[in-house]
Amino acid sequence: MHPSTWAIRGGRPEARDAPLNVPPIPASNFRLPGPDDPPATRVYTRSEGTETQLALESLVGGLDGGSGLAFSSGMAAAACLFHGLAVGSSIAIPTDPYHAVEALAETGREQGRWTVTRIDPADTVGWMTALRTHDLVWVETPANPLLDVADLTTICAADRRDGTVLAVDSTFATPLVQRPLALGADVVMHSATKFLGGHSDLMAGVLVVAPDNTKLHQTLFDRRLIDGGTIGSLDAFLTVRGIRTLPLRVERGCANAQVLAERLAEDSRVTLVRYPGLATHPTHEHAVSFMHRFGAVLSFEVAGGGADASTVVSASSVINHATSLGGVESTWERRSVIPGQERIPDGLIRFSVGCEHVEDLWSDIDRSLDAAFG
Numbered sequence: 407m408h409p410s411t412w413a414i415r416g417g418r419p420e421a422r423d424a425p426l427n428v429p430p431i432p433a434s435n436f437r438l439p440g441p442d443d444p445p446a447t448r449v450y451t452r453s454e455g456t457e458t459q460l461a462l463e464s465l466v467g468g469l470d471g472g473s474g475l476a477f478s479s480g481m482a483a484a485a486c487l488f489h490g491l492a493v494g495s496s497i498a499i500p501t502d503p504y505h506a507v508e509a510l511a512e513t514g515r516e517q518g519r520w521t522v523t524r525i526d527p528a529d530t531v532g533w534m535t536a537l538r539t540h541d542l543v544w545v546e547t548p549a550n551p552l553l554d555v556a557d558l559t560t561i562c563a564a565d566r567r568d569g570t571v572l573a574v575d576s577t578f579a580t581p582l583v584q585r586p587l588a589l590g591a592d593v594v595m596h597s598a599t600k601f602l603g604g605h606s607d608l609m610a611g612v613l614v615v616a617p618d619n620t621k622l623h624q625t626l627f628d629r630r631l632i633d634g635g636t637i638g639s640l641d642a643f644l645t646v647r648g649i650r651t652l653p654l655r656v657e658r659g660c661a662n663a664q665v666l667a668e669r670l671a672e673d674s675r676v677t678l679v680r681y682p683g684l685a686t687h688p689t690h691e692h693a694v695s696f697m698h699r700f701g702a703v704l705s706f707e708v709a710g711g712g713a714d715a716s717t718v719v720s721a722s723s724v725i726n727h728a729t730s731l732g733g734v735e736s737t738w739e740r741r742s743v744i745p746g747q748e749r750i751p752d753g754l755i756r757f758s759v760g761c762e763h764v765e766d767l768w769s770d771i772d773r774s775l776d777a778a779f780g
């Protein structure tokens with residue numbers, strides 16, 4: 407089945423007379439068997455999860471082509487992977503990963519738990535070397551917020567040391583745009599808060615482990631039980647519901663993003679547009695080689711710098727001035743105002759392109775740029 411069909415077909419009850427959707431099951435506790443009964447299959451939600459959580463895991467597992475594990479947020483999913491590493495491990499991350507992943511890596515380093523190597527997303531040889539020398543290699547592609555695309559095909563096919571885990575944060579892409587497990591990654595992570603949920607009304611995260619790596623799946627399953635990053639039943643339900651329209655939202659969002667990126671690139675009020683779908687993007691060739699589309703997030707820098715960028719993002723009326731991304735509604739913000747993100751250019755605006763009519767979005771961008779430069 408194509409992922410776009412599985413998004414609609416997957417994770418549904420199969421029994422005769424069953425509802426088409428697994429309902430939210432708000433349970434922490436389950437009845438235990440008596441001495442003569444078969445052993446319990448479900449005891450406590452933090453251990454075995456609810457049916458709603460399992461529906462989500464089956465759905466996202468099928469989308470990415472592996473075994474899904476659901477978490478209370480993207481960071482809970484990432485932390486589960488990092489915290490399972492033995493003391494003294496080595497981690498490779500991008501030069502500018504999502505800032506909370508950077509904080510996760512750096513905090514552990516400061517505590518002496520592991521070493522951290524930074525690798526430029528475009529440095530394919532650097533990633534290939536890391537796969538032979540590090541315990542966890544964490545590639546984020548496309549990267550937040552600079553939209554660099556790693557050469558995932560080459561990286562995933564490269565030799566790696568026994569036991570090295572190659573993880574891909576695929577949040578910006580979704581399984582409709584790229585499927586790292588099919589290329590050879592060990593585990594994919596999504597902040598399902600973003601495109602998978604798709605409506606800015608929940609927090610969720612998922613890990614999807616390669617089908618042949620049952621050991622890693624079991625380690626992460628056991629770790630989640632200890633760390634307690636279990637997803638709530640209502641959030642699992644909402645994430646499943648969001649995923650049903652993921653193919654439609656991704657198609658529209660990516661199409662809108664391409665049009666707007668091209669127009670912004672031609673606009674004299676804008677100095678630089680970063681979007682993997684533009685031939686001028688430094689890692690466009692990587693994107694073309696394995697991404698099915700180019701995603702629905704772009705970044706651009708305005709002519710005047712930070713103050714003008716602030717004027718632009720505050721002036722919009724269709725696009726929401728808000729921090730998160732991946733919703734059906736467009737959002738944008740200046741990223742350098744986030745603590746720890748001072749390396750990001752001051753005038754950079756990250757723009758999550760939603761499913762509104764593209765001409766309404768363009769009029770809003772035009773008016774907002776005029777508020778600063780008109």
Ligand SMILES: Cc1ncc(COP(=O)(O)O)c(C=O)c1O
Binds near residue numbers: 481597
């Ligand atoms: C690329 C990326 N990874 C991880 C996360 C963390 O996800 P969450 O906010 O669901 O914990 C985010 C959140 O913005 C993200 O953009």
